[in-house]
Amino acid sequence: MSSALAPEALTTGPGPSAGRRPEKTEAILDAAGHLFREHGYGAVSMDQIAREAGVSKATVYAHFESKDRLFAAMIHGACRAYAEGLMPAATEMEDVRAALTRICREIERFLLAPKTLGIYRVIMAEGPRFPELVQSFIEAGPLPFRKMLAEFFEAANRRGALKVPNPQLAAHQLVWLVRGPLYLERMLNLKQPLWDEQSVDEVVAGAVDMFMKGYAPDARD
Amino acid sequence: MSSALAPEALTTGPGPSAGRRPEKTEAILDAAGHLFREHGYGAVSMDQIAREAGVSKATVYAHFESKDRLFAAMIHGACRAYAEGLMPAATEMEDVRAALTRICREIERFLLAPKTLGIYRVIMAEGPRFPELVQSFIEAGPLPFRKMLAEFFEAANRRGALKVPNPQLAAHQLVWLVRGPLYLERMLNLKQPLWDEQSVDEVVAGAVDMFMKGYAPDARD
DNA sequence: GTCTATATTGTGATAGAC
DNA sequence: GTCTATCACAATATAGAC
Numbered sequence: 001m002s003s004a005l006a007p008e009a010l011t012t013g014p015g016p017s018a019g020r021r022p023e024k025t026e027a028i029l030d031a032a033g034h035l036f037r038e039h040g041y042g043a044v045s046m047d048q049i050a051r052e053a054g055v056s057k058a059t060v061y062a063h064f065e066s067k068d069r070l071f072a073a074m075i076h077g078a079c080r081a082y083a084e085g086l087m088p089a090a091t092e093m094e095d096v097r098a099a100l101t102r103i104c105r106e107i108e109r110f111l112l113a114p115k116t117l118g119i120y121r122v123i124m125a126e127g128p129r130f131p132e133l134v135q136s137f138i139e140a141g142p143l144p145f146r147k148m149l150a151e152f153f154e155a156a157n158r159r160g161a162l163k164v165p166n167p168q169l170a171a172h173q174l175v176w177l178v179r180g181p182l183y184l185e186r187m188l189n190l191k192q193p194l195w196d197e198q199s200v201d202e203v204v205a206g207a208v209d210m211f212m213k214g215y216a217p218d219a220r221d
Numbered sequence: 222m223s224s225a226l227a228p229e230a231l232t233t234g235p236g237p238s239a240g241r242r243p244e245k246t247e248a249i250l251d252a253a254g255h256l257f258r259e260h261g262y263g264a265v266s267m268d269q270i271a272r273e274a275g276v277s278k279a280t281v282y283a284h285f286e287s288k289d290r291l292f293a294a295m296i297h298g299a300c301r302a303y304a305e306g307l308m309p310a311a312t313e314m315e316d317v318r319a320a321l322t323r324i325c326r327e328i329e330r331f332l333l334a335p336k337t338l339g340i341y342r343v344i345m346a347e348g349p350r351f352p353e354l355v356q357s358f359i360e361a362g363p364l365p366f367r368k369m370l371a372e373f374f375e376a377a378n379r380r381g382a383l384k385v386p387n388p389q390l391a392a393h394q395l396v397w398l399v400r401g402p403l404y405l406e407r408m409l410n411l412k413q414p415l416w417d418e419q420s421v422d423e424v425v426a427g428a429v430d431m432f433m434k435g436y437a438p439d440a441r442d
Numbered sequence: 443g444t445c446t447a448t449a450t451t452g453t454g455a456t457a458g459a460c
Numbered sequence: 461g462t463c464t465a466t467c468a469c470a471a472t473a474t475a476g477a478c
Contacts, residue, residue: 176397
């Protein structure tokens with residue numbers, strides 16, 4: 001279904017990769033990624049991308065059929081990084097609290113990193129114009145991560161280490177207990193602390209505490 | 222400091238409001254708001270705005286100095302609506318759980334409404350280009366709302382109805398426990414349920430439950 | 443202030459030499 | 461495939477009549 005977004009289909013050209021230099025392809029993708037994440041889709045021109053990549057604009061068009069396709073390819077690459085950069089294999093765990101803490105730190109490290117936030121920014125801004133891209137983004141990023149978390153909770157349920165009635169909802173809750181308090185601040189990259197800044201440690205500890213109190217097996221309900 | 226963003230300063234013209242028809246000003250603002258929220262800043266042209274407002278492009282420029290200023294004025298108007306649309310005066314409360322539930326429903330009703338999400342989308346996308354605007358947006362919207370919530374928690378602390386050590390953090394947590402599970406789905410307005418859809422009732426109930434378990438005064442810690 | 447018609451710049455995309 | 465030079469068009473902004 002998303003064959004139009006397969007990595008090979010994102011570059012142009014008659015033959016398989018007839019003579020195109022992969023180093024330039026990557027340079028263009030890097031420049032596009034950097035600029036799109038930083039300034040958004042509409043504010044970046046193909047000239048800027050070409051200049052930042054150190055090639056001519058015609059070369060950009062030799063590698064990517066259009067600005068749209070270049071954008072799609074950039075998002076696609078970011079999704080691969082998304083899938084690889086997460087998943088800390090927290091399945092093996094000494095005790096639940098420690099595992100949750102590690103997961104929360106991973107959430108902060110990756111989901112609140114400037115690069116990730118840049119992707120989210122541009123995807124949310126341009127989403128309406130690229131519906132299939134949104135689909136493949138969700139399927140490559142948020143969806144498998146939530147699934148992994150839900151499976152972690154289910155395993156903990158079976159072990160009696162947690163008591164989570166709705167693992168899907170709990171996955172959302174844990175993610176946003178960490179992400180939420182830092183989200184706007186970093187999404188809008190506010191330099192001066194606009195409100196009383198919440199430190200990462202406070203946020204992570206608060207999230208783990210609240211999650212444990214909510215889903216510890218000995219909680220009364 | 223934000224005098225450049227005072228409402229009077231956002232329209233152009235020599236005299237106070239020399240002959241400008243307020244109805245047209247509002248029509249232009251409405252059209253701009255609708256289109257910017259729907260399609261983003263870069264994808265909307267002044268011609269479209271003029272057409273949707275039922276005036277000529279020159280008239281738009283008679284009311285607003287530039288596209289940037291029109292955008293700023295639109296955001297400013299949305300901030301006033303933000304401040305007015307929230308604040309359900311939940312200070313008077315029978316019992317805490319009911320008050321929290323009402324607050325959570327209000328969060329869902331307003332913070333996840335298409336209009337609000339559109340503002341967030343465009344602010345996050347264009348934020349880097351409009352730093353002062355981001356500042357005034359935060360000060361008019363999220364900041365006072367968080368403050369109100371924190372004060373609510375402090376009052377509940379004094380009454381012994383809750384035990385909230387960090388009201389600021391707790392405000393973030395409550396907001397995102399409701400907002401998070403529905404956020405991406407609505408921000409990217411996915412029609413087909415991509416993952417197992419969380420119903421609003423589930424989300425609100427889950428948020429209140431978790432918050433109460435975390436901050437009920439009889440909780441052991 | 444409001445309109446029609448226009449000036450001007452920037453940008454996505456291409457032609458043609460090497 | 462890669463470059464320089466260029467086209468075609470769309471969009472911001474304005475001139476001038478009423």
